[in-house]
Amino acid sequence: MKVNEVPQDSRDFRGGEKLKKLVYAVDKDGKYTGVNSAGWEAENFATRQAWDAVDEALAETEAKVKAGELSPIAYYMQKSLMDKALLAKYVDKWGWQVSRHMKPSVFQRLGRPMLEKYAAVFNITVDELLSFGK
Amino acid sequence: MxxxxxxxxxxxxxxxxxxxxxxxxxxxxxVTEPLAFGIGAGLFFAHIPFLKVSGTPGSTFRSWPGSIFKRVTNSLGIxxxxxxxxxxxxxxxxxxxxxxxxxxxxxxxxxxxxxxxxxxxxxxxxxxxxxxxxxxxxxxxxxxxxxxxxxxxxxxxxxxxxxxxxxxxxxxxxxxxxxVPADIDLRTAIKKGIKKNAFLMLSPPLPWFGINAIFLLAKKIRKYPQQLTPRQAQLYLGNIIRMQEEIGTGGAGFRFLYAAFLQEASELMKRDDLAELAVELTSIGDEWRNFAYSAARQMKARKTDLVSYDELGDMLVSIGNREKDFFKRLDKLKW
Incomplete structure (x- = not known):
């Protein structure tokens, strides 16, 4: 990659435009030098798509929580970009236990300490967790 | 305070x-960044289909976290x-x-x-x-x-x-x-780093690491249209691009960083062969970029076109062959 080929396609979503990464490119004498890049179209597209996938899944889950099919844990898990295995590690539980907690009937009976654990991982209050979707 | x-x-x-x-x-x-990267043998490739990261197969273009710092300080006696x-x-x-x-x-x-x-x-x-x-x-x-x-x-x-x-x-x-010792021996450290990196890329007998993994990914990509839904195929491709380009400047970026290392090493050690290898690796890095660009185009097309996935596979095979040749030449350097 030559210095004049370093892409400058602004990463204009979710604050991405604030970061100009350093990349190495070849100058006109064939010498490598560091150049700042605003972003690259191909990369921006892939990143934006990953975020779109998050948003789509989140909207689906929100509807399911509101319809009483899933507990708010399912929503906040996705909002925190986690999957069951990762969330289970954060709350010191097995994956199947987290799955159970996603059932509204089980969620309603969860004790305060467990709710506090989830809320802490999601960086919200227990009230926010309980009232979501209501 | x-x-x-x-x-x-x-x-x-x-x-x-x-x-x-x-x-x-x-x-x-x-010890500039390129020298640290090269002495630390930072260049790598791995594709581990069964290790899922957020639902997509894990790929990496870099060595295991912590290994660069460890190798650099080790080689320089720090x-x-x-x-x-x-x-x-x-x-x-x-x-x-x-x-x-x-x-x-x-x-x-x-x-x-x-x-x-x-x-x-x-x-x-x-x-x-x-x-x-x-x-x-x-x-x-x-x-x-x-x-x-x-x-x-x-x-x-x-x-x-x-x-x-x-x-x-x-x-x-x-x-x-x-x-830090009073004297550091950059030349010996550079030599060791190059040998180590060639070894890491060429020798793993497993399909998931080094050059082998590039061919493995080529094989897997060809099957995406048959094995995955269009949406999944899109996300899988997107993840490869993101691992390559976004996270820590990724595959092509790392190739350019290593090429910068070889260039600096060639000046320090007065060896033209290292400068020639730097030019070759720059060209391989450009090919990685071309691959990412084509993969992004395939994603945008939003259809599982067999021909295009095959073409992506062909591009990876070409990159794999060139990297194999490159690292063999690196491995055979006489010091």
Whole structure:
């Protein structure tokens, strides 16, 4: 990659435009030098798509929580970009236990300490967790 | 309050960047980022289909976190301390103690818990390196190599970042330089780094690592249209591009960084063959970029076109063959 080929396609979503990464490119004498890049179209597209996938899944889950099919844990898990295995590690539980907690009937009976654990991982209050979707 | 007279410099890759910044603080300004990357044998490739990261197969273009710092300091005979911790409290107390002794400390962290980074980058990626170089009014001064300027972070955020769960788990990993010898032998370290990197890319007998993994990914990509839904295929491709380009400047970026290393090495050691290899690797890096560009186009097309996925596979086979030849030439260099 030559210095004049370093892409400058602004990463204009979710604050991405604030970061100009350093990349190495070849100058006109064939010498490598560091150049700042605003972003690259191909990369921006892939990143934006990953975020779109998050948003789509989140909207689906929100509807399911509101319809009483899933507990708010399912929503906040996705909002925190986690999957069951990762969330289970954060709350010191097995994956199947987290799955159970996603059932509204089980969620309603969860004790305060467990709710506090989830809320802490999601960086919200227990009230926010309980009232979501209501 | 503890403050270290630390110079933050932006770099292309977090770990070689942190290593170069920490060495510069000790007065070893001659170890640039490309030299740190090369001596640390930072170039790699792995594709592990059964290791799913957020539902997509894991790929990486870099070596295992922590290995660059370890190899560089080892090869240069630099005395370091590395520690993992059983609890955030102990890890943060140990950090404060090191800062009070006037030492900047490198740490592994999760990008997700670093509020100073733009949201666009903040996924659960647990192998990010940064340096803390001071604590003022309860806030840490951070030198994060991807940033143009130094940043700050609250202790609770830093603790979360250091104790992120998932793959890999940093477990508070912290490292700092204790002593630097009066003389360092860059030439021997460069030679060792090159040999090591050629070995890492060429020798693993398993399909998931080194050159083999490039061919494995080529094979897998061809099957995406048959095996995956269009949406999944799109996400899988997107993940390869993101691992290649976005996270720590990725595949093509690392090839250019290593080429910069070979160029600097050729000047230091007065060897034209290294400069020639640098030119070859630059061209391979361009081919990786071309691959990412084509993969993004395929994603945009939103259809599982057999021909195009085959073409992506062909591109990877071509890259794999060239890298194989490149690393064999690197391996056979006479010193």
């Amino acid at each position: 503890s403050q270290v007279n630390f110079q933050h410099h932006q770099h292309a890759h977090c770990e070689s960047g942190v290593t170069a910044n920490l060495l510069a603080y000790e007065g070893l300004h001659q 005395d370091v301390s590395t520690q993992r911790f059983s609890s955030p409290e102990k890890a943060m107390a140990a950090l404060d103690e090191v800062l009070e002794r006037g030492k900047p400390a490198g740490m592994l962290s999760s990008v997700y818990y670093l509020p100073y980074l733009p949201e666009a980058f903040r996924f659960h990626f647990n192998a990010h390196n940064l340096v803390a170089f001071g604590k003022e009014n309860g806030v840490y001064n951070i030198s994060d190599p991807v940033l143009e300027e130094a940043a700050t972070i609250l202790p609770e955020d830093l603790a979360k970042a250091r104790f992120a769960k998932g793959t890999p788990e940093p477990r508070g990993f912290m490292y700092y330089i204790k002593n």
